[in-house]
Amino acid sequence: KNKKDQDAKAAQKKDDNYVLRLADPSGVCGAPQQIAAEKGFFKKAGLKYKTVKLSPDTNGLEATTSNKVDASNSLLGSVVQPLSNGAQIKITTGLHTGCISILTGKNSQIKSAKDLVGKKIGVAQVAGSEATFAKRYLSDHGVNVSDKHSQVEFTQYSGSELPLALEKGQVDAIAIEDPDVQIAQQKYGFNALANSAKTKPFNTEYCCVAYVSEKLAKDHPAVARKYTQAMQEATRWVAKHREETAQIQIDKKYAPGEKSINVQALDFYNWKASYNGAQKAFKQVGNSLQKAGVISKDVDIDSLARNSFLNVETQQ
Amino acid sequence: MVKNGAIVIDKVQKIFAGQDQQAAQIEAVHQVSAQIKPGDFVAIIGPSGCGKSTLLRMLAGLDQPTSGTIAVDEQNVTGPSRERGLVFQDSTLYPWLNVEQNVSFGLKLAKQLSKRKDEVQEFIDLVGLKGFEKVYPNQLSGGMQQRVALARALINYPKVLLFDEPFGALDAFTRMRLHDQLIKIWQKHKITMVMVTHDVEEAVYLADHIFAMTPRPAILKDIVDVDLPHPRDRNGEEFIALKEKVLRILNFTGEEGNLNENK
Amino acid sequence: MVKNGAIVIDKVQKIFAGQDQQAAQIEAVHQVSAQIKPGDFVAIIGPSGCGKSTLLRMLAGLDQPTSGTIAVDEQNVTGPSRERGLVFQDSTLYPWLNVEQNVSFGLKLAKQLSKRKDEVQEFIDLVGLKGFEKVYPNQLSGGMQQRVALARALINYPKVLLFDEPFGALDAFTRMRLHDQLIKIWQKHKITMVMVTHDVEEAVYLADHIFAMTPRPAILKDIVDVDLPHPRDRNGEEFIALKEKVLRILNFTGEEGNLNENK
Amino acid sequence: MLTGRFRGFVYKSYFIGGAFLLVSLYNLATLKFALFNPLYFPAPEAILNVLVSDWQFLLMCLLYSLRLLGIGLLFGISAGLLTGILIGWYTSWNYWLDPIVKLFGPIPSTALIPIVLSAFATSFQASAFLIALSTWFPITILTNSGIRNVKQDLFEVADTMGATDTQKILRVAVPAATPDIFVGIFNGICSSFITLVTAEMIGVKYGIGWYINWQRQIMGYANVYAGLIIIAVTFSLIITIFFKFRDHFLRWQKGVIKW
Amino acid sequence: MLTGRFRGFVYKSYFIGGAFLLVSLYNLATLKFALFNPLYFPAPEAILNVLVSDWQFLLMCLLYSLRLLGIGLLFGISAGLLTGILIGWYTSWNYWLDPIVKLFGPIPSTALIPIVLSAFATSFQASAFLIALSTWFPITILTNSGIRNVKQDLFEVADTMGATDTQKILRVAVPAATPDIFVGIFNGICSSFITLVTAEMIGVKYGIGWYINWQRQIMGYANVYAGLIIIAVTFSLIITIFFKFRDHFLRWQKGVIKW
Ligand SMILES: Nc1ncnc2c1ncn2[C@@H]1O[C@H](COP(=O)(O)OP(=O)(O)OP(=O)(O)O)[C@@H](O)[C@H]1O
Ligand SMILES: Nc1ncnc2c1ncn2[C@@H]1O[C@H](COP(=O)(O)OP(=O)(O)OP(=O)(O)O)[C@@H](O)[C@H]1O
Ligand SMILES: O=C([O-])O
Numbered sequence A: 001k002n003k004k005d006q007d008a009k010a011a012q013k014k015d016d017n018y019v020l021r022l023a024d025p026s027g028v029c030g031a032p033q034q035i036a037a038e039k040g041f042f043k044k045a046g047l048k049y050k051t052v053k054l055s056p057d058t059n060g061l062e063a064t065t066s067n068k069v070d071a072s073n074s075l076l077g078s079v080v081q082p083l084s085n086g087a088q089i090k091i092t093t094g095l096h097t098g099c100i101s102i103l104t105g106k107n108s109q110i111k112s113a114k115d116l117v118g119k120k121i122g123v124a125q126v127a128g129s130e131a132t133f134a135k136r137y138l139s140d141h142g143v144n145v146s147d148k149h150s151q152v153e154f155t156q157y158s159g160s161e162l163p164l165a166l167e168k169g170q171v172d173a174i175a176i177e178d179p180d181v182q183i184a185q186q187k188y189g190f191n192a193l194a195n196s197a198k199t200k201p202f203n204t205e206y207c208c209v210a211y212v213s214e215k216l217a218k219d220h221p222a223v224a225r226k227y228t229q230a231m232q233e234a235t236r237w238v239a240k241h242r243e244e245t246a247q248i249q250i251d252k253k254y255a256p257g258e259k260s261i262n263v264q265a266l267d268f269y270n271w272k273a274s275y276n277g278a279q280k281a282f283k284q285v286g287n288s289l290q291k292a293g294v295i296s297k298d299v300d301i302d303s304l305a306r307n308s309f310l311n312v313e314t315q316q
Numbered sequence B, C: 001m002v003k004n005g006a007i008v009i010d011k012v013q014k015i016f017a018g019q020d021q022q023a024a025q026i027e028a029v030h031q032v033s034a035q036i037k038p039g040d041f042v043a044i045i046g047p048s049g050c051g052k053s054t055l056l057r058m059l060a061g062l063d064q065p066t067s068g069t070i071a072v073d074e075q076n077v078t079g080p081s082r083e084r085g086l087v088f089q090d091s092t093l094y095p096w097l098n099v100e101q102n103v104s105f106g107l108k109l110a111k112q113l114s115k116r117k118d119e120v121q122e123f124i125d126l127v128g129l130k131g132f133e134k135v136y137p138n139q140l141s142g143g144m145q146q147r148v149a150l151a152r153a154l155i156n157y158p159k160v161l162l163f164d165e166p167f168g169a170l171d172a173f174t175r176m177r178l179h180d181q182l183i184k185i186w187q188k189h190k191i192t193m194v195m196v197t198h199d200v201e202e203a204v205y206l207a208d209h210i211f212a213m214t215p216r217p218a219i220l221k222d223i224v225d226v227d228l229p230h231p232r233d234r235n236g237e238e239f240i241a242l243k244e245k246v247l248r249i250l251n252f253t254g255e256e257g258n259l260n261e262n263k
Numbered sequence D, E: 001m002l003t004g005r006f007r008g009f010v011y012k013s014y015f016i017g018g019a020f021l022l023v024s025l026y027n028l029a030t031l032k033f034a035l036f037n038p039l040y041f042p043a044p045e046a047i048l049n050v051l052v053s054d055w056q057f058l059l060m061c062l063l064y065s066l067r068l069l070g071i072g073l074l075f076g077i078s079a080g081l082l083t084g085i086l087i088g089w090y091t092s093w094n095y096w097l098d099p100i101v102k103l104f105g106p107i108p109s110t111a112l113i114p115i116v117l118s119a120f121a122t123s124f125q126a127s128a129f130l131i132a133l134s135t136w137f138p139i140t141i142l143t144n145s146g147i148r149n150v151k152q153d154l155f156e157v158a159d160t161m162g163a164t165d166t167q168k169i170l171r172v173a174v175p176a177a178t179p180d181i182f183v184g185i186f187n188g189i190c191s192s193f194i195t196l197v198t199a200e201m202i203g204v205k206y207g208i209g210w211y212i213n214w215q216r217q218i219m220g221y222a223n224v225y226a227g228l229i230i231i232a233v234t235f236s237l238i239i240t241i242f243f244k245f246r247d248h249f250l251r252w253q254k255g256v257i258k259w
């Protein structure tokens, strides 16, 4: 009994000294981590942490699985397929809904999903959340988007160059994240074909999730818990302080754009952190990607969902 | 085709600017005047670095005299021309062309290759390289390379053929064989030939007139006429006497300073 | 240091495998036997491609005889050694080393440079290159390069010094000067010297014994002893007679087939 | 003939054996003992499986890449030769172009993506341009130095045969510079390979670099390895063919790059 | 001395004038007539402004890049020389290593990012490895061919002076191969530049490639251009210094690459 106590003490000590490595957060949707840092929620939870700069090409997921960072948050759509391939992360909470749109050119003839058949959609990553959202949207409307027989061509551009590609007619539509959506709409007059914060059934579905590496979940569950709770607290704070959040994002260069535009985006999202909501959304995304032929039929989505989550509430 | 090739060298002088602005100017050739009759074979002989190559390059039109003029058939030489062929000391064959292509290079430039295709083989045969048409220079011996260079110059039917120590790098056997070949070609084509050489025996064996030069700057010290019929006997009395005469004019003692040899 | 350098060549034969498996074997040297006394100067002379270089390389230990043995001072030659220096026809100076560094190369390899530093200058002076210590090979004339190669070989005090046509690429003046220098060095150091050459005059001027070889495969046809004191007179009667004797043995007619010259 | 082949086989057998041994060790380490993270180091069977089941798609990707590479190399080599000849031969071209080459040449084409994307009408053109650009620079440098190092004699011989300037460039300078030009092209090919993967990140439809990138996003590492194997074999083959061609072209020369 | 400098200035004046003219034209086209999209083609003032106001940050990025490049090149050049010598000199090393070099060498290091990321402890190591790898291949190939092309005579001379194998490698083979080795290093440097920009996409703290990439994400194109100008000047300078060093090292040689 004594020994068990000692062990627990040692573990406690180890956790206290652990410096959590977080992926450098950017973009409007990255608000929870930004706010947790800026408003001291991490500190309050007793976490030591540092951020690791990652360029967008090394998404947080890759950095987390290869143990370059311990935790990150990203769009749910981009983690389902990697998890089905064995990515070693555990989702700990959903953060909010939102934040992707499919845009078409100013005078585009494309008015529906069907109009996109035989056309090109520009995305930042061919398997990213934006592409995943577009595929689900199209698939829901009867367009075949399976990897090898897709009726729509997904081409990759760096995020900032996507509006340019659409403007120059190199693609017929683009799927991008906020606040690039608002900036591009304002600047080029693009039309929104679909918006995950508004279009059904996506508007009720968790879009953004926080996750930790499997290693952290195993070796330092207490740290994972503190991280998750701080993120959830930050999310609740954002829900109440959207204006201030937008201001912080602009001031600290977390996001480009203008405050008034970004606030519009933040306003659409439902900022309510939830574990169960995220798991439900995960199954929805998984099933619809399986139906669309993006995820193999062999994958059991339910057990994948079970294995991909870490419930920090029940862990102890 | 009227063959000529009379050369008049009139008070030719060549001064090289030094390497950089501080360095002194170098006078390589000083006031050389001479006349060469059409079809003559002239050998220019003189100590190392005296200015022989410079004189020859001016005859070819590759360098311009600082003062004085050179005329071939009463036309002033202002630049290189097909009329004046040149064979260098080191092989200057084009290594990416085989023997046949090297020999026909001049015809190709003048767009005469299709018309005069057969002559290429003739000239290859003339220098005794039948069977080597398709061989690249790096597979030929030094002697063979010089014969190809000779054929390459001859095929343009120049009025004047200039040689800068063409056999310097060859062994004695090969050299003797080429001497005889060259004399045959010269007798056949009646070209005016001017050959720079270090080798007194070579000069006496080949030339009608030997121009003996002083150390730098090159001045034409004396002209030795060789009135022996071809083929000449290298061990003949007259031959040896002429050799010794040339050596005496050049004042060659066999004990030249070593430092002069730097190139 | 006891200098020796007695060479015994015993029924040496060298057969080269053909280029690929189909090609015939080439016999380059056939059953050569000879003895060379310590301090002798031997010239090996014979037609092009007959196998002279092959024989010399076997003496150096760079090639192994197919059968027969070579012994130096009663020790069989099984590989190259510092005891047997070699000077090649083309310059084999290390282009990245200046004259001084080239000459001291052997000392550096043997880790004797610090001990024998002064000798480097001595040997540079010996071959008449004082003042050129810091110059790189590409700035030297061919003759100077060969003299550096000579100094580089001599500084290791080999018992035997082997030369493969060392002066082949030089002009007649330079060659004669080097002949005299070589004789002086030989007389001073009493090294056994074996020189392959094409040049009959060179052989008669330098050697005590001239080995005349047949066309391939090389067989030792005759040995001509030269009993003239140094310095020899190239125009002397005996000299010319010996030259003609060697030429007669080699059966040189001046009209060798051209095709044989391919290398 | 047969014995020759047999010998060749015997000669290679140790190597083949060694390769098998290595694959087995890797297999043991990943499958049996899980020494490496099996996500990043999938079993050889998994990789083989991708190659077998996905070969049509992979082949299509490869062909797309080869087309891009081919067009990029074609323009890059042509432009490199042209610039190299201009600055190597003409003093006035050298005056204007040489500083530009020296300043802009070393810029890695991957850094230029933002600019070329807006400068070209289609992103295929932009990608091809990036590849051409990375090829152009080393070829320019080596063509230029090849031409400047041609022995003066070779031009003088042509002069005494009445050659024009153009004839001296095309019949003397360029052939004499080919050994250097081939080194430049080798260099350019290496650069083009590196650039290809990056160039396929912008708006290409398919491509082997695109495939690797895509599979990396979804953590399909067996597919990533399959793509890498295809790249290794293809690129090695391209260089081998290039050197075979060079050996034939430069058969007159000794001492060329050994491959 | 002074007159020499003055002459140099006069000689360059046309070029400087030309450059000014070009900048003015660009200025007119963007500012006055808005011929190009001013977002992607910012006015020269804007770029200059970035250089002036952001110079400290840019300098820091540059130093980070130079450190990464320096470490990558150091390892790449060392490894390349070692492999090149091993396969160029030793038959047995050649037997085992040569096929590996030929197969793995041409793989663009940018395609290996997924693997190296997981294989190295830190992403700095991974980035440095990518740069080293891209440098290693051409240096290996050219060191190998340099050594194999050394004239046999040079070794035989050393033999007749009792040289050991190690002495023949270090005192004959390597010095004789230096001209080729330098071409390989030039090639390697070009490759390392291309790779740097990509390598700085994976988890580096700062870097000039990272800066360009970051500014590109947030559409700060004036900053992108400023970064490009710094890259152009720095890389050009690196190559110039490299060639100066080479010229000094190879002062015994004629006919080297002209820069
Ligand atoms: N382009 C040049 N610039 C400056 N000096 C030169 C040039 N060409 C030759 N010289 C100098 O002019 C002098 C004569 O050189 P030239 O080559 O004519 O001599 P040479 O008699 O042919 O010598 P060799 O017998 O060694 O060939 C030498 O001192 C040489 O250094
Ligand atoms: N390594 C080798 N492999 C095959 N054949 C060879 C080799 N070395 C020489 N030979 C052949 O052996 C013969 C004799 O060559 P060697 O070089 O000894 O002749 P040489 O008398 O020195 O000729 P030269 O006077 O031209 O130098 C030639 O036919 C040559 O082709
Ligand atoms: O990080 C997000 O993109 O939500």
Ligand SMILES: [Mg+2]
Pocket: B052, B053, B054, B164
């Ligand atoms: Mg001369």
Ligand SMILES: [Mg+2]
Pocket: C052, C053, C054, C164
């Ligand atoms: Mg020989």
